[in-house]
Amino acid sequence: MKTLRIIPLAIAALAAAGCSNDAPMVGLGIDDSYRIARMQTLVLRPALDGTEYAWSVDGTVESHDRDFVFVTADEGVYTILLTITDGSETFEHRCVVSVFHEEVEYSPWIARVYEYTPGPGQFVNTMPEYTDGDSAADMAAKVLASIGGERNELVTLGSFGGYVVFGFDHTVVNVPGENDFRIWGNAFYEATVDGRPGGSSEPGIVSVSLDVNGNGIPDDPWYELAGSDYGADGTIRSYSVTYRRPDPSKEGEDAASVAWSDSEGASGYIPHNIFHPQSYWPQWLDPSEEAYTLCGTRLAPNAEIYPPGSKHYVLYAPAWGYADAHPNDKADLNSFDISNAVDSRGDRVRLPGADFIRVHTALNQVCGPIGETSTEISKACDLHVK
Ligand SMILES: [Ca+2]
Ligand SMILES: [Ca+2]
Numbered sequence: 450m451k452t453l454r455i456i457p458l459a460i461a462a463l464a465a466a467g468c469s470n471d472a473p474m475v476g477l478g479i480d481d482s483y484r485i486a487r488m489q490t491l492v493l494r495p496a497l498d499g500t501e502y503a504w505s506v507d508g509t510v511e512s513h514d515r516d517f518v519f520v521t522a523d524e525g526v527y528t529i530l531l532t533i534t535d536g537s538e539t540f541e542h543r544c545v546v547s548v549f550h551e552e553v554e555y556s557p558w559i560a561r562v563y564e565y566t567p568g569p570g571q572f573v574n575t576m577p578e579y580t581d582g583d584s585a586a587d588m589a590a591k592v593l594a595s596i597g598g599e600r601n602e603l604v605t606l607g608s609f610g611g612y613v614v615f616g617f618d619h620t621v622v623n624v625p626g627e628n629d630f631r632i633w634g635n636a637f638y639e640a641t642v643d644g645r646p647g648g649s650s651e652p653g654i655v656s657v658s659l660d661v662n663g664n665g666i667p668d669d670p671w672y673e674l675a676g677s678d679y680g681a682d683g684t685i686r687s688y689s690v691t692y693r694r695p696d697p698s699k700e701g702e703d704a705a706s707v708a709w710s711d712s713e714g715a716s717g718y719i720p721h722n723i724f725h726p727q728s729y730w731p732q733w734l735d736p737s738e739e740a741y742t743l744c745g746t747r748l749a750p751n752a753e754i755y756p757p758g759s760k761h762y763v764l765y766a767p768a769w770g771y772a773d774a775h776p777n778d779k780a781d782l783n784s785f786d787i788s789n790a791v792d793s794r795g796d797r798v799r800l801p802g803a804d805f806i807r808v809h810t811a812l813n814q815v816c817g818p819i820g821e822t823s824t825e826i827s828k829a830c831d832l833h834v835k
């Protein structure tokens with residue numbers, strides 16, 4: 450480093466208002482100060498190219514990426530220092546961010562549902578209920594009516610890969626060293642075998658995304674929150690299952706069962722049963738499509754018949770880090786730390802918060818009379834909003 454020049458640096462700043470669609474441009478060019486509400490992101494994009502970047506907040510280096518997202522749960526005044534190195538030259542820019550309390554108090558509960566695409570399953574079209582003519586947007590609205598606020602009504606994600614994407618009326622801040630949000634499902638224990646709790650554990654993998662382009666919609670990179678089984682034998686990343694629309698020309702229950710094939714070359718059926726007579730195919734999917742494919746990390750099957758020789762299935766719970774895997778009274782085991790985010794290579798990523806949360810059914814498993822394994826969720830809260 451030969452020279453240190455303090456120059457005014459053009460910074461294109463975008464104060465992305467959480468998940469809202471009206472993210473305003475608050476400044477182009479030189480901004481020395483910003484005012485934002487807590488739990489709202491401030492995206493800083495330097496207009497100057499360099500070979501290295503360093504962003505520090507109140508003296509602590511937080512990122513070496515070109516763009517920086519600042520968000521905090523705490524009101525106060527913060528000093529952000531950007532250092533750009535270009536060959537032998539170094540440039541610095543300092544700005545002060547005043548963070549104030551929101552004018553309308555945030556809700557700690559789900560405020561938005563962006564997408565709902567379950568895998569086929571015995572509770573699909575009933576949890577929530579499909580009505581003739583409902584679109585995907587109508588179904589997302591019905592999911593919000595179930596899991597939004599404190600409604601606490603279960604929604605099914607169906608078989609492997611089925612998912613929901615939801616968010617809050619603000620950004621969930623990644624507070625260092627703490628869990629950041631909690632998700633409720635309907636898991637229960639009924640037996641502990643060889644020290645492993647089992648019962649109905651239907652784990653859902655949780656992924657998070659930050660609205661870095663500030664457009665209010667989940668079209669930004671996703672990061673899986675690595676749970677206890679992320680690196681386990683039997684876990685498959687980039688797994689996919691293609692489901693085929695039921696063939697009514699077949700006989701009996703087979704006419705309603707859903708055939709699947711996966712990216713590993715395996716195939717099977719999501720069987721139809723007499724207890725849930727409706728179609729298991731999401732009725733709002735494009736009627737011209739004969740198949741759809743769901744993707745994500747898959748965990749190894751977790752069910753076994755127990756006691757041996759019975760017809761009873763026990764689904765064992767993974768240790769930690771999944772939705773709908775442990776009973777709701779296990780607060781820590783149903784809570785999630787954004788610091789567990791990993792990229793597609795499995796490397797940790799620094800994420801200051803999350804605007805979008807995605808849960809998908811992690812298992813491709815059918816358990817005799819109880820049918821396919823499907824994650825259910827009923828509500829979620831931001832642990833940093835009281
Ligand atoms: Ca955290
Ligand atoms: Ca976006």
Ligand SMILES: [Ca+2]
Pocket residue numbers: 634635636649650651773823824825
């Ligand atoms: Ca469940």
